[in-house]
Amino acid sequence: MPQTIAVLDFGSQLTQVIARRIRECQVYSKIYHYATPAAKLREDGVVGIILSGGPQSVYAKTAPHPDPEIFQLGVPMLGICYGVQLMGHFLEGKVAHSKAREYGHGILAIQKPGRLFKGLPRKLRVWNSHGDKLTALPPGFQAIGTTENSPFAAIEDRKRNFYGIQFHPEVFHTDRGVDMIRNFLLVVCGVKQEWTTKDFISHTIEKIRDQVGKGRVLLGLSGGVDSSVAAALLHKAIGKQLTCVFVDNGLLRKGERALVEKLYGDHFRIDLRVADARKLFLRRLKGVSEPEQKRKIIGRTFVEVFEKSLKSIGHAEFLAQGTLYPDVIESVSIAGNPASLIKTHHNVGGLPERMKLKLVEPLRELFKDEVRRVGEALGLPREVVWRQPFPGPGLGVRVMGDITEDKLEILRNADAVLQEEMVRSGYYYKVWQSFCVFLPVRTVGVFGDERTYDYVIAIRVVESTDAMTADWAKLPHEVLQKASSRITNEVRGVGRVVYDISSKPPATIEWE
Numbered sequence: 001m002p003q004t005i006a007v008l009d010f011g012s013q014l015t016q017v018i019a020r021r022i023r024e025c026q027v028y029s030k031i032y033h034y035a036t037p038a039a040k041l042r043e044d045g046v047v048g049i050i051l052s053g054g055p056q057s058v059y060a061k062t063a064p065h066p067d068p069e070i071f072q073l074g075v076p077m078l079g080i081c082y083g084v085q086l087m088g089h090f091l092e093g094k095v096a097h098s099k100a101r102e103y104g105h106g107i108l109a110i111q112k113p114g115r116l117f118k119g120l121p122r123k124l125r126v127w128n129s130h131g132d133k134l135t136a137l138p139p140g141f142q143a144i145g146t147t148e149n150s151p152f153a154a155i156e157d158r159k160r161n162f163y164g165i166q167f168h169p170e171v172f173h174t175d176r177g178v179d180m181i182r183n184f185l186l187v188v189c190g191v192k193q194e195w196t197t198k199d200f201i202s203h204t205i206e207k208i209r210d211q212v213g214k215g216r217v218l219l220g221l222s223g224g225v226d227s228s229v230a231a232a233l234l235h236k237a238i239g240k241q242l243t244c245v246f247v248d249n250g251l252l253r254k255g256e257r258a259l260v261e262k263l264y265g266d267h268f269r270i271d272l273r274v275a276d277a278r279k280l281f282l283r284r285l286k287g288v289s290e291p292e293q294k295r296k297i298i299g300r301t302f303v304e305v306f307e308k309s310l311k312s313i314g315h316a317e318f319l320a321q322g323t324l325y326p327d328v329i330e331s332v333s334i335a336g337n338p339a340s341l342i343k344t345h346h347n348v349g350g351l352p353e354r355m356k357l358k359l360v361e362p363l364r365e366l367f368k369d370e371v372r373r374v375g376e377a378l379g380l381p382r383e384v385v386w387r388q389p390f391p392g393p394g395l396g397v398r399v400m401g402d403i404t405e406d407k408l409e410i411l412r413n414a415d416a417v418l419q420e421e422m423v424r425s426g427y428y429y430k431v432w433q434s435f436c437v438f439l440p441v442r443t444v445g446v447f448g449d450e451r452t453y454d455y456v457i458a459i460r461v462v463e464s465t466d467a468m469t470a471d472w473a474k475l476p477h478e479v480l481q482k483a484s485s486r487i488t489n490e491v492r493g494v495g496r497v498v499y500d501i502s503s504k505p506p507a508t509i510e511w512e
Helices: 015-024 038-043 068-072 082-090 177-188 197-212 225-241 256-267 278-285 291-313 325-329 368-377 405-425 477-490
Strands: 004-009 028-033 046-051 077-080 094-110 123-136 142-147 150-157 162-165 217-220 242-248 272-276 318-320 358-360 433-447 450-463 494-499
Touching (some): 004 015, 015 177, 038 046, 046 082, 046 177, 082 094, 082 123, 082 162, 123 150, 217 225, 225 242, 242 256, 272 291, 278 291, 405 433, 405 450, 433 494, 477 494
Parallel strands (some): 004 028, 242 272
Antiparallel strands (some): 094 123, 150 162
């Protein structure tokens, strides 16, 4: 394995983003539980440590604390937000509650560039998200950067190569944040850039073969980027031991089933089986409007359909899924970390307690842009690799409130119009995601000389690189106008179209 940077996870929703940013720099990163013993890190040959942010105060009774011996390992360390507060707490500095929570953009004034800020401007816009801050430096440290509300926004102990920053360099809201991380890796830690997509593919294929052996694997193939790349990786690793099952759950986009059957059955020659479960899914979702309940019903039913598929396929030991890092970090605590739950994703939450199939998740450590690079390296066509993300629960989480066939049909037709206009305008491949949402709200309108009372469709288009943060896309007015006009004119049941201008955070990309 290449040189490893350890990211100790203290429950931040952005821990995986830190790991991803490190890999962007072609350096191998591995996430560890916050209490991992220093001896284990030494055994793994860790050459640098990053302490993540976290939702708690260092003084809270349930606050996650690291093994104090990590500060004696003699390797460079970078504390981010909660991480720098931990350094202050453990190294005889002082941390106190701020008078007001500091959240959002701030201006970092760099007093001393040194190694961490090498080559960066003296003033940068950074992203804050904290309620505590350092009030006294530990012995050996000096301040190298300040913000409006913190005289110790960036600190260093050059002798021990310890650094701390109160803001978040891992998010795109921070100017030149990736450069700060790169400086820590290459200048402070002195690591080599030797982690590539090719390395990931070979490493993952080896892991798949070790896990699966001679067993048979079932994969839920949706036709989206994640499941397609997972299928390609699995097929390269185990060949005919893989069987893909496409579940028609009645919550798909317009023409989705025919597209998947043609592309994967004819073109890729993968063993593809189609399970028609439309009536089953819609029957179980009848009258259900609460988002978490929807997701769990869809997740349970999805696995049940897979288990029933075993009868026609024969015995299988493994269920493969295209689970990504954003799915995991928003759904459950990884390795027992104290992260807050945002929402359950169908492929990491809502699964039955007693599941007969063991999980294989070859993409679990990746973000969407990394998955696309893997897909390209495996030779998948552009229209598959660069297809926009589609949620596992499908249109079930884009119909607000209870789900009916009539509402689904309205949403399918509206979304098909939007996708046509996005492709026609050239913006489909320029944005992260574009889709329609059905709102259970009726609004008065006028068509010709007649009064109407129809539903509302919301258009959601966002720009992002990893789905952890996103901004609403500033599309040209003529593109929105064309889409709105066509939807209200061509889709029966729609009387009004609105545009969602919420960013993530505070909103999520999907509405449910």
